[in-house]
Amino acid sequence: MSVTTQLVTSEDAELILKRSIDSNISVRNYTLEDYSDEKIGLLANHYRLKIEVNRKKNGDKTNEEFSYFLKAMPFDCPRLLNYILEIMAFEKEIAFFSKIAPRLMEDHGGPAWCPRCYLVKESALCFEDLGLQGFKMQGPLFDELHVKATLKAIASLHASSIKVEAKLGRSLKDIYPDNFEEMIFIREKRTLDWITSGLALAGTLAERMGLDGSRLPEAFEMLFKSIVPSKIKINAVNHADLWCNNILFDEKLQCRLVDFQSFRYCPPASDIAHFLYLCAPNELRKSKEEDLLMHYHENLLEFLGPTFSSKAPSIAELRQSYAEQKIAGCIGAVLHFPTILLKGSLANEIMGDLDTFERFYFYDRKDAVMENMKRDPVYKERIETVVSELVEMSLVLEELPVPC
Template sequence: MSSEGILSPSEWRTVVETCLGTSQVDVLKISVGPLAGEFGGFLGDHRQVKVKVLVHTSKPPIGKELAFFLKRIPDDHPKHTEFVTSCGAFNKEIGLLSKLFNRFPRTSIPWGPECYFTRPDTLVLEDLIEQQFRHVPRHALLDYPHCAVFMKTLAVYHAATLIFEENQSKSNNEKFKINEKYPDLTYELLFAYEGTGKFLHLFKSSVDTLNSIIDLVPKYKDNENVLRKISEKLSDTLYQQFELSKPSKKFRNVLCHGDLWVNNVFFRYQDDVPVEVRIVDFQVVRYCPPATDIMAFLHLNTGREFREANEEKLLLLYHTSLAEELSKHGYQVDQLLPWSEFKESCEVYRAFGRIIAACYHHVNMLPKRFLDEHMEDPYEHERFLSENRAHVVAVAWEENDHYRGRLLDDLTELIDCMILGVESNSSL
């Protein structure tokens, strides 16, 4: 693909100068190609860009090849373009990168990719793959080393929110909250009755689908009384997500990522051990307690047995890392998010993780042939996400042991703990 029509020569020059920190550079050649990988993302057209430059900060000048990740509003199909522009996710990420993240304090470790350029339809970031970062396979269940390094990084990202708010409160001599100053960047996109309705249709169809597949679960299917109780309560239980996604009136809120499944997390390794993390795709951020991100990450990317064995250690690691980062900026965790409050919030927002896992996994854990059939064409993509998907889920459930296992894990925990066990979330 030619670079023409994506960015102008002067815009590419801005990208290069921002990356290198100098204007003493000649841009020689720009090559734009597709981004490798399965299921790269529907809410943007993703490209890898290679730029050959000549840097004149030394004599003789030095030739370099720079690599960038480019995301833009897709123009491959009018239906695709309309979906992405109308749902608001792309605009939200552009706004965060250009108006807010660049005001956040510099933290002890990076938590996201460097951003070099934004305009309303395009953003250019550092290419994490060139920096030796990579995804884990989307079906993978993460082990403790992956979760541990992620928790440290997530804590630093959340700390940036707290530090920014506290610094702004001091400067303005009044309480500062990000959601009040930046309502256009922090509004709820996935679980809200307001807005364009794109994601509301998706959620409603998820509720319909999950109600339709409960009788696939062996432990429930032959018990009419249990099935009746599940049928009466499942929809209301799932719709708790709309309250759980709002800013809390009780717990401290931060700018949460909101979509922490493995496709939005990159790891870098040394001797096959994960040592660094970068979080990407800030399109559905929300302003709510850190526990929503933590519980979503754990339920989306680990199994129930793993969580029961390791959750306490990971929560302590997160909180310790948060305390360390805050301390480096002159703040104490006991004043901003004490352990007792944090732990209580995790108990409350465990429900958030359970619900989002069931809603996500029946789609994004589908075997590849189902995704190719239903997610590639824009018309079919929107139809598939807007209708009851039980017929597709039932076939994948029968065919694929891993898929069936993930959904069984999600559904039995959700139902046992939130319906048959009757857990309350009244302390929001």
């Protein structure tokens, strides 16, 4: 069986066309090709699905081709497949687009915040091809315009969650409890190995920088307190993995969030904090904090509209919640930066070999990170900046606001 027919059947192709175009066309042929020469994600394979059709226009039969983005289980890599099954990453995204997203789209008046999904299967998801619409990644550091465009998209996602829950009279987590299980920050299996490896690296870097990293293990404990629903604050569906590759823009600065394998249910400020630490320049994040929170909040109220704006967190609650979530955002950057900021030959070397990647990602990344810090001053500066900030926070843990 070919990869194409293994992932997409002729019935699937017909259904995709019916949902995206119309039903008065027939499939002539369909093919899959790699979406990019470079690997664009870790936990799936990515393809461009091309469907050739016969279609009548003005009484004449014409041949046309439509393209889609297909995200699929990596059957060609059994060890990676086993890890994905272990952490239920694909299963979680399937649940999002089959259950959660349709609810969020119900009567949502805000701008689109994710791609349209046309097919959900156990092994594959098919979306509109945002690349053909001019959407692309921005790069590892966003300027203020792209930061604000992303916050607008995040506000639209959160507004859709708050609005649908107001209508239902129940939280989505109560309706779909099994689908909101945490995936990234858990003390289980190899995910705990990843966190432990990140903590060890942070301690080593702090020591090399002449900083007191003795309380970093205590600081890391704050991470687990930040990702649960609040008992007193407004909660919403959070994307929970807002690094640069999961945020796309077109020339008009319209923004789409992609890759919902990690979504969680918690205060909206969690998404804001993690995004700003991962994608905003340090100086922008600090100097424009109030302006950025206000920008998010104003958009949230606008997208909720007059009927539901009273359900939004107040700006005071948002400020307090963001203050509580900053340490988690910083820890997220400390954990993610060594991997997501890799580029060039070292990135290809690590990502291209599964043994090397597993050793780097789960067990010991110190030597590779130190070597790359010598080669790449931006890599070095960004990692050292967040480690230094986390050390500062760790030394005053008792003074930091605790998520509640």
